[in-house]
Amino acid sequence: MKKVIRYIKHHKIKSVVITLLLIGYFFCLPQELFKDPTATVITSKNNELIGASIAKDGQWRFPHNDSIPEKFKTSIIQFEDEYFYKHPGFNIISIIKALKQNLSSGSIKRGGSTLTQQVIRLSRKGKSRTYIEKIKEIILATRLELRNSKNEILAFYSSNAPFGGNVVGLDAASWRYFNRNANQLSWAESATLAVLPNAPSLIYPGKNQEHLLKKRNRLLKKLLDKRIIDSLTYNLSIVEGLPQKPYPLPQIAPHLLQKVAKTHYGEHVTTTLNLELQKRVNTIVSNHHNLLKQNEIHNSAVLILDVNTREVLSYVGNTPTDKFHQKDVDIIDKARSTGSILKPFLYAAMLDAGELLPNTLVVDVPTQYGSYNPENYNKEYDGVVPASRALSRSLNVPAVRMLQEFGLDRFHHYLKALKLKDLKYNANHYGLSLILGGAESNLWDLCKSYAALSSTLNHFNESSSEYFTNEFCEPKFIASKTVDFGKPIQNKVLFDAASIYLTYESLKKVNRPEGDESWEFFDSSKQIAWKTGTSFGFRDAWAIGTTKDYVVGVWVGNADGEGRPGLVGIQTAAPILFDVFDLLPNSDWFDKPYDEMQEIAVCSKSGFRATEFCTDTQQEFIQTSGLKTKPCSYHILVHLDENEQYQVNSSCEDLNKIKHKPWFILPPLVKFYYKAKNPFYKSIPRYRSDCLGESKITxxxxxxxxxxxxxxxxxxxxxxxxxxxxxxxxxxxxxxxxxxxxxxxxxxxxxxxxxxxxxxxxxxxxxxxxxxxxxxxxxxxxx
The missing domain is CATH 2.60.40.10 (Immunoglobulins)
Known part of the structure; x- marks a missing residue:
């Protein structure tokens, strides 16, 4: 150290110069060698390529990859730089040989560059190949060797080397020329790619085939001579053909690729998608599209969520239609009229609030609120119908009457709690049509909501009857992200578990599409809680279903909003829904949340809490809040004569002869429609003519x-x-x-x-x- 200090004191200028040179050498290499735009690449959960979009400069250049397959690594080293692991960034022997050959020929015939130097040359685009430039490359190469490992340098090369045309980098070349991942390439294919960067503009697949074949086979012979491959592998490799033209890159989930590119442009993103499931769902959508387009219905979308992890397993944003019919539009996150798809939320809300029991009779008669005149789809009316049946049959009039009774603002509050982002206006803006499609939502938010309800029920039964604070969280499609369900709490977040369970019990009974009506008679049949929806004007058809483990959502229609006859949820969306569920594993049905339920006597005919006048009752488990509901008002005690032909009272009959009998009675208008479908309904007898004090006439x-x-x-x-x-x-x-x-x-x-x-x-x-x-x-x- 003293000698160094003494040298600096006696040679100050030299010391300053050396110091400046060392500083310059240290900083001469840019921190980021390559700043070229890269393609956005998405892969499945198992890292299988799903899709990619070309880089902004028109090159197929995948994001940097640190992993290099052994076959390509061996091939490129043997072809380009045999002493790669031994030199400090340049090979002096190769340089001398190249210099002699170039001087003797009077032009540059040989470069003598190492792979490290080639990395430097690739990063310094467009520089002329002069001796001064070569010296710069050598200096920068030695600096690169000091800063990065040999494998990192190889990774720089394989990610940025030109492979002909607009293909840059090993990953892109492997897919463009062989239609598979680089680590799946054979020795012949790896050797082919190893020789391409040497003269990418001169030889590449589909051009100068003979020259390319000779170079590849020479490399394979070298690998044989060095005993890197055996003779059998060599003989098989040299008979492999060369790729004739580039393959199109996989586009298995193009709309998810669009979605990812909005926030992760130019990156390699591992998604949560299941590749095989995605392919099979694509096939289902394509097959149904071929049928639906005959009725000029051109678009549809499918989303599959894992209830327990909230991962997106399949994302089909549209059909394989054409640009005229807007095939590039991602329907999954677009606002569309909801039709009847919100009805289960109203049913659950009324159960949760203790204003309804599962089978409480609700009125189904022609109804008008001001100028609003809702109608059932079939234009028929039942008079009264059990609430669960009104839901499973998707009756419009009972739903509107239930909303009116429950309160528009109150229900709107529940929907806002579900975080439906397209619900942008206040309750009065939508009015009572809110429950029949007066509002808009999207497939993503609706599937998210159904998944949250299913997960709430699962968590409640799997824990000590607890809820989670962040149950209504966003699903994820990027594998690296985590879903946080929050902390366990004793109180519900939105709907209690019993209300959700009873809602699903009703939705399980929704009539299935034609040909699948007898599903419950087959042991292997899936139990699915599902709901369809059809918007006004036949513009949107929905079908969303859930099991304990999965949520499947389907939308069908035209992206431009054109309505079509027959564009109905049960006819167009439901068949897709059940075809998709057939791809998924069977799930057990939801466990009954006993801790949120009470067993009580319920009037079998009215669905209300039974009173002393209800002659036919049954024990049912209801939600705890249901204990607040009113007792049955449809059964009254009537007083009849001995033959039970007339009503009587003390003014016209001896008290000892009066029979007291419970009677199921309906208001006149309700009775008119009820009797049409229930011919055995017995009207209450009229008063005998000699009796006073008859009941009120309506x-x-x-x-x-x-x-x-x-x-x-x-x-x-x-x-x-x-x-x-x-x-x-x-x-x-x-x-x-x-x-x-x-x-x-x-x-x-x-x-x-x-x-x-x-x-x-x-x-x-x-x-x-x-x-x-x-x-x-x-x-x-x-x-």
């Missing part, structure tokens, strides 16, 4: 509806058809008198249908019974 219009415009068509003779007025009367045997604008037009008894031919314009219809009770309805008549 009557309601069946047709026309409130503020309705009536069109009177003409028959083939040109005669205007009649308008038939209908009312339901609590005592049908009563005589009813009919008036139009105070003009008497007739009377009816027993069956209260009145045929009239009114003039065009506004009219007031009045019906008055013999007891003075009346009901009125305004209509507008048009021809």
């Amino acid at each position: 009557m309601e219009f069946i047709y026309p509806k409130k503020n309705n415009t009536v069109f009177l068509p003409k028959n083939f003779d040109g005669k205007t058809n009649d308008l038939v007025l209908k009312i339901a009367h609590s005592k049908p045997e009563t005589t009813v008198f009919w008036y139009i604008d105070k003009t008497f037009v007739g009377k009816t008894k027993d069956i209260h249908d009145m045929a009239i031919i009114p003039k065009q314009g506004s009219h007031l219809i009045t019906a008055v019974d013999e007891f003075g009770n009346e009901t009125k309805r305004k209509i507008e008549v048009s021809e």
